Amino acid sequence: MTFGNLRTLNRFYSANNYTKIPRVCIVGAGPAGFYAAMHLTKNIQCKIDLIEKLPVPFGLIRYGVAPDHPEVKNVINQFTKVAQRPEVNFYGNVTLGKDITLNQLRQHYDAVLLTYGAEKDKTLGIENENAKNVIGARHFVGWYNGLPSNKDLEIDLSCDTAAILGQGNVALDVARILLSPIDELRKTDITEHALNILAGSKIKQLYLIGRRGPLQVAFTIKELREQLKLRDCKTVWRPEDFQNVINEVPNLPRPRKRITELMLKSLNENETCSISNNTKMFKPIFFRSPKKFIINDKNNVTGIELTCNKLEGENWESQKCIPTDEIEVVNCGLVFRSIGYKSIKADEDVPFSNGLVLNERGCVIDEANELGKLYVAGWLGTGPVGVILHTMGNAFQVAKTICDDLKNKADYSKSGFAEFKDIVKDKTDIVDWEGWQKIDKFEIEEGKKRGKPREKICSVEKIIEIAKSEFNIVKDNS
Amino acid sequence: MFRTVKNLSCSKFRYLLRFNDLGSNCIDSKRIVPFSTSSLALKDEKVKVCFVLNDGKRLEAEAKIGDTLLDVVVNNDLNIEGYGACEGTLTCSTCHVILKQEDYDRLPEEPSDEERDMLDLAYGLTDTSRLGCQITLTKDLDGLEIIVPETINDARS
Ligand SMILES: Cc1cc2nc3c(=O)[nH]c(=O)nc-3n(C[C@H](O)[C@H](O)[C@H](O)COP(=O)(O)OP(=O)(O)OC[C@H]3O[C@@H](n4cnc5c(N)ncnc54)[C@H](O)[C@@H]3O)c2cc1C
Ligand code: FES
Numbered sequence: 001m002t003f004g005n006l007r008t009l010n011r012f013y014s015a016n017n018y019t020k021i022p023r024v025c026i027v028g029a030g031p032a033g034f035y036a037a038m039h040l041t042k043n044i045q046c047k048i049d050l051i052e053k054l055p056v057p058f059g060l061i062r063y064g065v066a067p068d069h070p071e072v073k074n075v076i077n078q079f080t081k082v083a084q085r086p087e088v089n090f091y092g093n094v095t096l097g098k099d100i101t102l103n104q105l106r107q108h109y110d111a112v113l114l115t116y117g118a119e120k121d122k123t124l125g126i127e128n129e130n131a132k133n134v135i136g137a138r139h140f141v142g143w144y145n146g147l148p149s150n151k152d153l154e155i156d157l158s159c160d161t162a163a164i165l166g167q168g169n170v171a172l173d174v175a176r177i178l179l180s181p182i183d184e185l186r187k188t189d190i191t192e193h194a195l196n197i198l199a200g201s202k203i204k205q206l207y208l209i210g211r212r213g214p215l216q217v218a219f220t221i222k223e224l225r226e227q228l229k230l231r232d233c234k235t236v237w238r239p240e241d242f243q244n245v246i247n248e249v250p251n252l253p254r255p256r257k258r259i260t261e262l263m264l265k266s267l268n269e270n271e272t273c274s275i276s277n278n279t280k281m282f283k284p285i286f287f288r289s290p291k292k293f294i295i296n297d298k299n300n301v302t303g304i305e306l307t308c309n310k311l312e313g314e315n316w317e318s319q320k321c322i323p324t325d326e327i328e329v330v331n332c333g334l335v336f337r338s339i340g341y342k343s344i345k346a347d348e349d350v351p352f353s354n355g356l357v358l359n360e361r362g363c364v365i366d367e368a369n370e371l372g373k374l375y376v377a378g379w380l381g382t383g384p385v386g387v388i389l390h391t392m393g394n395a396f397q398v399a400k401t402i403c404d405d406l407k408n409k410a411d412y413s414k415s416g417f418a419e420f421k422d423i424v425k426d427k428t429d430i431v432d433w434e435g436w437q438k439i440d441k442f443e444i445e446e447g448k449k450r451g452k453p454r455e456k457i458c459s460v461e462k463i464i465e466i467a468k469s470e471f472n473i474v475k476d477n478s
Numbered sequence: 479m480f481r482t483v484k485n486l487s488c489s490k491f492r493y494l495l496r497f498n499d500l501g502s503n504c505i506d507s508k509r510i511v512p513f514s515t516s517s518l519a520l521k522d523e524k525v526k527v528c529f530v531l532n533d534g535k536r537l538e539a540e541a542k543i544g545d546t547l548l549d550v551v552v553n554n555d556l557n558i559e560g561y562g563a564c565e566g567t568l569t570c571s572t573c574h575v576i577l578k579q580e581d582y583d584r585l586p587e588e589p590s591d592e593e594r595d596m597l598d599l600a601y602g603l604t605d606t607s608r609l610g611c612q613i614t615l616t617k618d619l620d621g622l623e624i625i626v627p628e629t630i631n632d633a634r635s
Contacts, residue, residue, distance in 0.1 A: 039559060071567035078563060222569075222595040255598035389571055389599055392560050393629045 022046040022406045023416035025109040025372075027096045027346075028116035030059020031388050032378020032395040034079040036113055039399035041085050044406055048088045049109075049417045051100070054148075055093040055431040055463045056439060057083065059117055061388070062456075063147045066173045067188035068180065070453065075388065083433050091417065091424075092431035093464065097347035099427045100420075106371035110414050111402050113375045114350065114357060114364075115395070118343040118384040124165070127292035129337075131301040132156070134293055137164070137174050137338035144177055144194035146456030148463075151193065156300075157201035159333025163304060165290055166338035167210035168218035169387075172227055174336050178203055179233045179280045189447060189454040205281040207330055211309060213286045214245050214263050215252075215316040220387070221259040228266050233280045237267045241286040248316060256316075287311070287321065288328060293335065303331040341384040357381055362398030372414060375402055435467030442466050525620040529556060529575075532628040543617055547610035547624065548573050558626055566611035568592050573610035574600040576625040582606035586616060602627040 024040060026033045029052035037048050056062065058076055065072045083090050094100060096116065105112045121136035123129060133156050142150030162178065164171045177185070182199050190198075210217065217224075228235055242264065249260055287309045294303040308326035313319040342355035351358045351366055357376040358364065364374040377398035378391050424430065431439075439457065446455035457463050527550060529537040537558070541550040548562045551573075564570035574597065577585075585608070589597065593612050597603055610624070 035560065042557065042559065069569065071564050071569045074565040074567065075563040075570065077565070078560070220595075221598055222592070225591070225595060254603065258594065258598060387599060388563065389629070392563070392572065393601065396559060396629060 020412040022110040022409065022412045023108070023414045024048045024111045024113065024402065024406075025105050025417070026050045026113045026115055027105070028052060028059065028114065028378070028380070029057040029090065029092070030115060030117050030378060031061060031075070031079075031391045032115035032117070032380070033059070033113070034082055035392045035395035036115060036377055036399040036402070037088055038078070038082045039396050040403065041082060041087060043400070044403045046087065046110075046406065047416055049091060050083070050088065051091045051094040051096065051417075053093070053095040053116070055429075055460060055467060056436055057090060057092065063142060063145045064170075065145075066141075066177065067145065067190040068176065068184065070188065072388070089417065090433040090436065092436060092467075093428050093460075094424055094430060095346075095428075099424050102347040102349040102374075103371070104420060106374065108414050108416055108419050109372040110406060110409065110412050111373050111375060113377060113398065113402065114346075114380055115376070115378040116343070116346055116380055118341040118355070118379040120342050120344055121337060122340045122342055124290055124337060124339065126290055128295050128301070129293060131293050131295045131299050133159075133301045133334045135334070135336050137166070137170050137336045138341060140174055140177075140336060141170065144190050144198075146191040146458045148458050148460045151191070151458040155197065156334065157197060157203055160202055161205045161207070161332040162203050162334035162336070163207040163209055163330055163332045164336045164338055165209050165304075166218075166336075166340070167208055167284070168338060168340075169220060169223050171208060171336070171338040172219045172223040174338060175206055175208060175282060176223075176227060176230065178206055179227075179230055179282060181231055184231070187452065189452055189456065191456055191458060192450070193458070203280070203334070205283065207332065208282065208284045209288050209290070209304075209306065209330070210284070210286050211289050211321050212319065213311055214242055215248060215256070215260060216319070217259065217263075221255070221262060224259060224262060227282065228262070230282075232276075232278055233282055234275060235266055235282045235284070237263065237284055238286070239267065241284075242267055252316070285330075289321070289323065291327065294329070300333065301335055302333060303329055304335060305329055341379075343380050343384075356383055362394070362401050373402075373405060429464045429468070431464060431467040438469065439463055439466050523617075525615055525617065525622070527615070527619070527622045527624060529558060530623060530625050531558065532626060541615050543615055545615050547575065547613045547615070550615070551610070560629060561626075562611060568596055568609070568611070571596040571600045571609060572629065574603075574627060574629075575608055575610045575613075576602075576604050576627055577606045577608060578623065579606055581619070581622060582608070584618065585613060587612075587614075600627075601629060 024046050026037055026048060029050050033050055037050060040046055040048055058079065061073055061076060082088060096102065121138045135155060139150050139153055143153040164174055185195060185198065245260060246264060249257055252260060288306040289309055291305045291307045293301050294305060296302050306328045307323045308328055309321035309323055311319040312322050345352040351364055357380050359376045359381050362375050362377055362381060364376055375398055377395045382394050443454045443456055447453050523543045524540050525543060527539055527541055537556045539550050539554040539556060546566065548566050551558055551561050560572050563572040589608060593609050596609060597607055600607065
């Protein structure tokens with residue numbers, strides 16, 4: 001670029017500093033936050049500040065998506081392009097409700113979009129749930145994915161049988177990580193501490209327990225197909241769980257039909273598949289709800305008492321499970337609870353009910369007229385359901401509403417983050433995008449030493465240290 | 479300020495490369511173009527496709543034979559929001575497209591089980607839905623019109 005060009009640009013941008021443009025704050029740098037920012041940058045001239053609790057971006061793409069699914073994480077490349085746009089700023093290690101209040105944000109922005117997700121595991125509320133080796137699936141996921149708050153998870157893999165309560169995709173992720181041959185995992189960015197413990201695992205048999213029947217499973221067909229194809233692992237269904245299922249198949253909508261057919265096909269193959277000594281067993285069980293955990297005198301879980309259910313109702317979609325008097329006991333030394341998540345009320349002013357931010361198609365209705373408008377997108381607004389694709393659709397939709405509202409607004413007088421950056425700075429070490437790039441580079445280099453695509457740093461202090469360091473981020477280009 | 483200018487100059491640079499004939503062949507093409515191919519032959523291998531967006535907007539593009547629809551979107555920088563999140567690895571279905579029945583029927587390959595698995599997640603799935611990253615352009619497909627369905631969902635609280 002010539003010097004003349006640069007001067008024109010300079011003028012262009014400094015001129016812009018004086019023109020008032022809308023300022024938008026997005027709270028939570030997961031897929032919902034990035035997709036909303038993507039839509040805004042393409043459709044309206046505005047300044048976007050993306051604040052994030054963790055010192056690193058991408059939310060569940062980094063800390064949820066399984067390490068053996070690196071392709072899913074390619075979306076990070078699209079998010080990175082968004083973050084590198086001049087009108088977008090990333091401020092990591094800034095927590096809503098701790099370093100900054102919702103009220104402060106709404107005073108300084110024309111629009112505030114909450115996209116801080118649903119991070120808490122739902123609990124069952126049954127007897128002995130706090131026994132040792134009863135583990136929230138999300139904590140286990142955080143542990144193998146390097147989430148700092150989960151790095152010291154206590155887990156004992158020395159028993160031969162484990163059970164997962166719940167039949168969604170996260171349950172299948174957990175199952176796959178436990179049942180995959182360890183050398184498959186070594187090639188991934190799974191954390192070293194998890195790899196070491198998984199390498200010593202004695203688990204040979206894994207139950208996947210669901211309340212309702214095969215027609216109601218929440219996992220998707222891709223994940224099931226992958227599980228069925230897993231090396232050295234045999235899937236064993238209970239034929240009695242599939243009574244009548246075949247009669248329903250012709251009337252199901254395509255996605256439900258295909259997944260049901262795949263289960264039936266696998267059920268019929270059950271007999272023919274050969275078993276060797278190191279074959280692991282994957283055993284889905286339907287129509288069972290956990291009643292209580294059975295423990296020994298050391299407070300270790302040794303089994304689950306399950307209530308047998310029957311389904312009532314005509315339509316497979318709305319069938320309800322009704323408990324019977326029958327009980328089944330499954331013996332196991334390790335249990336994962338994977339029955340869903342809930343959001344938390346991050347700040348006292350967040351209008352919150354039933355684990356969600358109350359909203360009307362993304363708009364949070366309240367009376368505070370003089371404050372910036374409040375919106376919500378992603379799992380915080382929709383509930384923790386669906387995959388990235390669905391989060392994307394929702395984020396675009398809410399961002400479109402924000403655009404429309406901003407275009408109708410007469411004047412923009414808010415000053416954005418600059419105004420109170422100094423206040424926040426005293427409370428926390430802000431990590432900006434350049435800081436993240438250093439961390440990224442560092443992790444990739446650490447990974448190389450171990451033949452992995454990345455070795456995540458699992459300590460917040462260490463991450464911040466690297467972000468602040470002189471670690472050279474442009475080495476590769478030289 | 480400095481960062482702003484730096485970023486801009488980068489994208490400007492990329493822009494220049496992309497639209498510079500010499501540059502584009504070595505940067506954008508994933509396949510190795512035989513050295514002997516004359517420019518005339520290369521021209522012959524181009525087809526026209528048109529993406530019709532949900533709001534009626536039409537995005538026309540020239541494409542090389544052998545490119546996938548995802549390649550076309552990426553190489554031409556077509557503004558289709560969120561398209562191709564997983565970069566063609568069959569794990570996102572953001573590249574969902576709907577074809578006319580006759581176009582669907584004349585595609586050389588049927589969707590694989592894996593493609594159907596991903597399609598099952600898409601909104602507005604139809605009998606002539608495909609994933610753009612799995613459709614490879616042939617000479618025969620010149621003039622193909624592709625509908626890009628809405629990605630917005632109905633999830634409400
Ligand atoms: C274990 C797991 C695996 C998954 N795997 C897949 C998959 O393979 N493919 C797929 O398509 N989908 C997958 N999903 C679904 C996908 O992750 C979600 O659709 C998506 O991440 C939801 O996006 P979000 O932005 O709403 O929430 P999140 O991704 O959770 O992002 C929220 C962000 O907000 C931040 N935050 C939280 N509190 C605060 C605060 N107080 N202040 C500031 N920031 C805050 C969080 O740190 C986080 O970065 C998976 C989900 C889980 C749980
Ligand atoms: S680009 Fe992801 S499935 Fe086609």
